Amino acid sequence: GAPALALVAIANAVDLLQRTPVPLERGLCRALLFEPYGIEQLRSIGQELFAVAGGDGARASASLGKSLEVCVRKLARRSGDCRPLKRLCEQAVREAHVDTALAAAAASLSDASSTSTSSDPSTPEKAAQPLRRLTAMHEAQADPLRAVAELPLDQQVLLCALSGARSEAVRFSDVWNRYKELYGRLKQPMTLASG
Incomplete structure (x- = not known):
């Protein structure tokens, strides 16, 4: 007969299979259920994330x-x-890191401006450059849409195909057709699969 096929679907909600039991009732699939985390487990996860980040x-x-x-x-x-x-923990660690780096750069800037002489006016300007770079880096992290430009072209096209949907639930065939149409407009060879 036909070889076995395994389809792995990751739900956005822990209780998704209990809310929509039709595939389970018909015997079309089996669920590997991950139990929700409790208070102590979540607290431990947060503490571990902070411990890994150090200072x-x-x-x-x-x-x-x-x-x-x-x-x-x-x-x-x-x-x-x-x-x-x-x-939440990762964002807090990033902000703490940027705050620490900004404080260090500001201290470096104040040290450089207090030790600079009138014969070298460029020293405070040179010391301010790391501060500007850190500020720009912090602003880039605050805007998640900037990350889209860093995605490979096929993922950008897939994102466009998904964002053009009229509802949250989209059939695969609709996304695939939209993906092929967008790649056709770009006059690029499709890289995900031949269609």
């Missing part, structure tokens, strides 16, 4: 304070999904 993680944890605990409790009550917690 920046400690500063990020201190800056979040009680809001981290509120986030953990809300997530445990609502969905048990750790991804929002992970994003």
